[in-house]
Amino acid sequence: MSVPGGIAVLSLVNATEGTSYGPTLLNIIQKGEAVALAATVAGLPDLVSQGMGAEPVFGPLYRCPPKLWGVGLNYVRHADDLGVLQPADAPGSYLRPSSTVIGYGDDILLPGQSQRVTAEAELGVVIGTTCRDVPAEDAPSVIFGYTSVLDMTAEDAIRLNPRHIPWAKAFDTFCSLGPWVVTPDEIPDLSAVRISTVVNGRTIASNQVSAMKYDPYWQVGYFSGGMLLEAGSVIATGTPGAGVIHDGDTVEALVEGVGDLRNTVRLKAA
Known part of the structure; x- marks a missing residue:
């Protein structure tokens, strides 16, 4: 947990206070523990400096999101890249298996079935309250926070046939999440958040949430x-x-005010 002055380790918080928060971020979200945990950590100012001599190692937020939705062609630029029109009535979308999930620093493995894999930076919305039929205007009430996402695609499969999207998005390691979840109170203007895709230090594309055809609240609805x-x-x-x-x-994936997510690309072993 990032706090003023450093990082508080959850296991150390529990050991010090006799609490049982978590033990994973998914548990914290599902049990609604975020507010109580923040209050506990705020009362332990000396805890931040303990046990943090080395640089922390980040994994994914969690390995098995209950649902992992992806949205396609939500910016005009990306539709142009693929030589297609943006959907006029609803976004292109797909569900991904949990085996796609990796975290900061993990390897993206290129599958032998594709000769053209692309990576794209995205803003991720983390749902905090189990919900159904949420009006867009009420979406903030069910959002736990925001994270950075790297979304990979076997693009040659989609160019061959758009119906291959579920296959093209479903390879192992094709969705990186993290390293942080930032709560909504830390983002004063969601529409101004800038998302940038960067490969080998070169910015490939960059734009703000305000340029989306379907904004995050609409998507939750x-x-x-x-x-x-x-x-x-x-x-x-x-x-x-x-x-x-x-x-x-x-x-x-550089998501302004949310976090920088970085992965290395490797060929998948035969």
Whole structure:
């Protein structure tokens, strides 16, 4: 947990206070412990400096989101990259298996079935309250926070046939999440948040949430329509643009005010 002055380790908080928060972020979200945990940590100012001599190692937020929705073609630029029109009535979308999930510093593995894999930075919405049929104007009440997402695509499969989207998005390691979840109170203007896709230090595409065709609140309303969104579910809200990635590349999702996510690309072993 990031706090003023450093990072508070959850296991140390529990050991010091005799509490049983978590033990995972998904548990904290599902049990509604975030407010109580923040208050506990605020009362332990000396805890931050304990046990943090080394640089922390980040994993994904959690390995198995209850639902992991992806949104396609939510920026004009990305639709242009693929040579298609933006959907006029609703966003392109897809569900991903949990085996796609990795975290900061993990390797993105290029599958042998694709010769053109792309990576794209996105803003992720983390659902905090199990919900259904949420009006867009009420979406803030069910959002736990925001995270950074790197979304990979076997783009040659989609160019061959758009119906291959579920396959093209479902390879192992094709969705990186983290390293932080930032609560809504830390983002004064969600529409001004800038998302950038960076490959080997070069910015491939960059744009703000305000340029989305379907904003994050609208998406929460859309995906909760007639469908349960369990606490801990994640919606990847769309990318300003994707970059082709190859073995040895470093790819980043830079989400202003939310976090910088970085992964290395490797060929999948035969």
